Amino acid sequence: xxxxxxxxxxxxxxxxxxxxxxxxxxxxxxxxxxxxxxxxxxxxxxxxxxxxxxxxxxxxxxxxxxxxxxxxxxxxxxxxxxxxxxxxxxxxxxxxxxxxxxxxxxxxxxxxxxxxxxxxxxxxxxxxxxxxxxxxxxxxxxxxxxxxxxxxxxxxxxxxxxxxxxxxxxxxxxxxxxxxxxxxxxxxxxxxxxxxxxxxxxxxxxxxxxxxxxxxxxxxxxxxxxxxxxxxxx
Amino acid sequence: xxxxxxxxxxxxxxxxxxxxxxxxxxxxxxxxxxxxxxxxxxxxxxxxxxxxxxxxxxxxxxxxxxxxxxxxxxxxxxxxxxxxxxxxxxxxxxxxxxxxxxxxxxxxxxxxxxxxxxxxxxxxxxxxxxxxxxxxxxxxxxxxxxxxxxxxxxxxxxxxxxxxxxxxxxxxxxxxxxxxxxxxxxxxxxxxxxxxxxxxxxxxxxxxxxxxxxxxxxxxxxxxxxxxxxxxxxxxxxxxxxxxxxxxxxxxxxxxxxxxxxxxxxxxxxxxxxxxxxxxxxxxxxxxxxxx
Numbered sequence: 001x002x003x004x005x006x007x008x009x010x011x012x013x014x015x016x017x018x019x020x021x022x023x024x025x026x027x028x029x030x031x032x033x034x035x036x037x038x039x040x041x042x043x044x045x046x047x048x049x050x051x052x053x054x055x056x057x058x059x060x061x062x063x064x065x066x067x068x069x070x071x072x073x074x075x076x077x078x079x080x081x082x083x084x085x086x087x088x089x090x091x092x093x094x095x096x097x098x099x100x101x102x103x104x105x106x107x108x109x110x111x112x113x114x115x116x117x118x119x120x121x122x123x124x125x126x127x128x129x130x131x132x133x134x135x136x137x138x139x140x141x142x143x144x145x146x147x148x149x150x151x152x153x154x155x156x157x158x159x160x161x162x163x164x165x166x167x168x169x170x171x172x173x174x175x176x177x178x179x180x181x182x183x184x185x186x187x188x189x190x191x192x193x194x195x196x197x198x199x200x201x202x203x204x205x206x207x208x209x210x211x212x213x214x215x216x217x218x219x220x221x222x223x224x225x226x227x228x229x230x231x232x233x234x
Numbered sequence: 235x236x237x238x239x240x241x242x243x244x245x246x247x248x249x250x251x252x253x254x255x256x257x258x259x260x261x262x263x264x265x266x267x268x269x270x271x272x273x274x275x276x277x278x279x280x281x282x283x284x285x286x287x288x289x290x291x292x293x294x295x296x297x298x299x300x301x302x303x304x305x306x307x308x309x310x311x312x313x314x315x316x317x318x319x320x321x322x323x324x325x326x327x328x329x330x331x332x333x334x335x336x337x338x339x340x341x342x343x344x345x346x347x348x349x350x351x352x353x354x355x356x357x358x359x360x361x362x363x364x365x366x367x368x369x370x371x372x373x374x375x376x377x378x379x380x381x382x383x384x385x386x387x388x389x390x391x392x393x394x395x396x397x398x399x400x401x402x403x404x405x406x407x408x409x410x411x412x413x414x415x416x417x418x419x420x421x422x423x424x425x426x427x428x429x430x431x432x433x434x435x436x437x438x439x440x441x442x443x444x445x446x447x448x449x450x451x452x453x454x455x456x457x458x459x460x461x462x463x464x465x466x467x468x469x470x471x472x473x474x475x476x477x478x479x480x481x482x483x484x485x486x487x488x489x490x491x492x493x494x495x496x497x498x499x500x501x502x503x504x505x506x507x508x509x510x511x512x513x514x515x516x517x518x519x520x521x522x523x524x525x526x
Contacts, residue, residue, distance in 0.1 A: 050416050076418035084416070090409040093402070101406045104399060105418025147417065 001064055003028045003154040003186040004049075004080065009058035011048035017056055018044045019210045026155060026186035026203070031177060033189045033197040036207035037230050042190045043085070045207070046157050050082040051075050063154050076105035079154035085163055085190075088144035091133030095124055095143055098132050102147030113150055120179065121146045138169035145176060149185075156180065158189045162196070174200050194230075198222050208232070239370035241493035242486065247377045249485025250384030251443045255458070256465045256477035257391055258435025264408035264472050265428040266319075268329035271336040273436055274459030275343035278452055280307030280437020281444045282351055289359050296360050296445065297379065304437035311433020312426055314339065320425070340456070347452035356450040380442045387435070388478055395474065404428060408472070457501075461488070464504040468511045470518030479519055483507065 002025040012018035019041035026032045034042045047053045049060050051072025060068045062080045070078070081102075090098050099117060103110035118125040121142050127135065132143055141161050148156055158177065162170040170193075178200055181187045191197040197204060198218045205215040206229055213229060214221070259273050270276070284303025287294045294302065318339060322332050363374045373381075395401035407414040407424050415421045443458060444450040465484040469476025487507055488500040511519065 052412065052416065071420075072415045073418050073420045076416070082416045084413065087410055087413060090406045090413065092409050093405060097402055097405075101402055101414070101417055101419070104403065151418070 002026060003063060004188065005059075005061040006045075006049060007059045007061070009045065009048055009060065010056045011044060011053045012056065013053070017210065019048070019207075021058070022207070022210075022212045023058075024188070024205055024212070024215070026188050028154060028184050028186050029181055030202040031181045031187045031189060031200060032203040032205065033191045033201040034205045034207055035191055035194050035197050036213070037232075039209075040207040041210040042207050043159050044210075046082065046159050046188070046190060049157060050080065073105075076151050076153070079151070080157065081148035081151055081153040081155070082157045083141075083144045083148050083159065083161060085159040085161075089132040089135070089140045089147070092131060094129050094131055095135070096128040098143055098147050099150055102150035106151040108152060110150070113152065117146050117149050120149070120176065138165045138172065141165065141169075141173055142176065145173075145180070149180065153185060155186045155188065158187065160190050160192060163192065170196070194226060236370070237493045238490065240372060241490045243371040243373050243377070244492075245486035245489035246371075247373070247380060247446050247485075248489050249482045250381045251439050251446060251458075252461060252465050252481035252485045253384050253478050254387055254435055254442070255439035255462050256469070256481045257388070257474055258432045258439065259462055260466055260472060260474050260477040261391075261404070261435070262428055262432035263466075264474070265404060265425055266323065266329075266332075268323070268332045269336070270319075270432075271333065271459075272314075272340035272343055273432075273462070274455035274457070275340050275347070276307060276311060276433055276436035276455070277440030277443065277458065278347055278450075278455030279310065279343055279440070280304055280433070281440035281450050281454070282347055282356075282452075283307055283310075283437060284441040285351075285356055285358060285444070285450055289356070293359070296358055300438065300441045300445075303441055304434045307437025307440075308430040308432075308434030311429045311436070314433075315426070315429040344452055344456065351452065353452065356444075357448070358445055358450070360445070376445055380446055383438070383442065387438075391474065400424075400427065460501060461504050464508045467518055468508055470520040473518070473520040476518055476520030 004026040006022065006024045008021045008023055010017045010020045022045055036042055044053065048055045051070065055068055059066055062078050065078055067075055067078050090101060099114050100110060103113055106113065123139065124143055124146055132140060135143060145161065162173050165173065174196060177187050177189060198221060201218050203215065204218055204221040206213045208229060255277060263269055280303055283306045284299045287302050288296050288299035319332060319335060322335050326332065360376065363376055365372050365374050395405055403419045403424050407419060407421055411421055440455055443454060461484060465480035466477050468483060469480030484504050484507060488503050491503045492500050
């Protein structure tokens with residue numbers, strides 16, 4: 001049973017759909033990336049999974065539970081969390097408070113979970129009483145991921161977690177994503193950088209113009225004529 | 235010198251009333267991101283609720299009536315949000331429209347109070363009061379109770395925001411509503427609770443304003459709203475601790491100045507402080523980045 005199973009999801013703003021009939025499954029312990037040209041609907045798809053946008057049709061199933069029509073705030077409790085690209089931490093709360101808020105949706109003991117999470121993100125452990133707004137961009141992204149992990153999720157959705165980061169920090173963030181997936185979590189990542197996506201993921205989906213153009217293992221996707229797909233020639 | 239200490243006493247009482255009302259206004263602003271211009275009328279209506287319980291209906295003790303009237307105002311605020319403000323806020327992305335609705339609401343509530351209680355000055359039914367000397371400061375029992383209520387409430391609000399799950403959820407939502415929702419916070423529930431707290435604090439501050447001023451009229455809240463705005467803006471809009479500090483500063487300054495120059499200039503003094511503060515610190519004393 002996959003941790004996440006999106007079936008023929010269509011969604012958009014207003015009446016016209018931006019994404020049409022997109023299906024995607026993600027297994028525990030794997031990294032799935034979504035790549036594609038700008039405006040392909042990658043972020044829209046992620047937002048339609050977490051309740052920010054309502055799917056017009058299709059189903060979203062997490063851990064065998066249909067969450068399609070669930071209120072957005074109840075989705076983390078069902079094991080799926082979301083890390084937005086921008087504004088992804090509570091800037092006026094401390095690092096510790098950010099993590100606490102992340103753990104509200106979980107029934108587990110927040111203190112022991114926080115220790116586990118800070119064990120993964122050792123840099124944050126040194127700054128627990130600092131306001132999140134004073135962290136660097138890269139640290140804020142790591143805090144956002146750490147906050148999402150507080151519920152010990154089955155699925156973590158990350159929208160361009162390395163956008164705007166230095167190459168060194170990009171490596172740090174990707175290493176953490178791989179590490180998280182090895183802790184029995186399904187990571188679904190929207191990524192602009194095709195090379196990095198192919199290097200770090202097990203499965204890759206290419207979205208073009210609101211549709212799932214092609215998907216396969218990283219090796220299968222690497223053998224395709226990607227420039228043609230991205231430039232709309234195939 | 236005696237006049238000075240007398241006015242310090244008055245200033246502390248005014249600051250207490252201001253602090254309670256300013257915190258109520260700031261809490262709600264932080265969550266909904268629009269200013270409730272009907273807040274002054276919430277205060278007056280809450281005071282009339284207490285007045286009705288104290289003088290007209292059950293003849294409750296003034297302090298029991300104050301608590302019941304304030305909680306009643308809290309519930310009223312929840313209903314106002316649910317049936318009037320929230321539908322507009324959902325419909326229009328720009329908070330400007332809701333701001334206009336709160337203006338309209340202010341007029342409706344003011345005239346509702348006039349139609350029920352008339353324009354006559356009303357008086358609370360208070361037990362005989364005695365004055366106490368606290369060092370050079372002279373304060374009545376009622377004034378001491380009002381100050382006690384304010385101090386306890388400020389400590390209570392601080393504890394709520396810093397240590398409880400509800401308070402942290404409120405601060406998270408005030409910071410970033412969408413992120414709070416996707417992090418698992420029930421934003422609708424938090425909004426409702428915030429309106430309840432804001433309404434209760436409005437009702438409480440309106441009632442204690444009536445008690446300390448010795449009388450009650452429908453327009454009392456609206457006049458006081460300007461002083462609250464001055465306190466909130468001096469402290470830094472959206473900052474709860476700024477609202478507390480602004481209240482202390484404005485409360486003391488207006489009352490001490492009233493001892494030496496014409497008391498009719500109280501409101502002007504509040505705004506002079508406001509302008510001076512904004513010249514030195516344009517975002518207020520305790521500004522929070524990112525909040526309008």
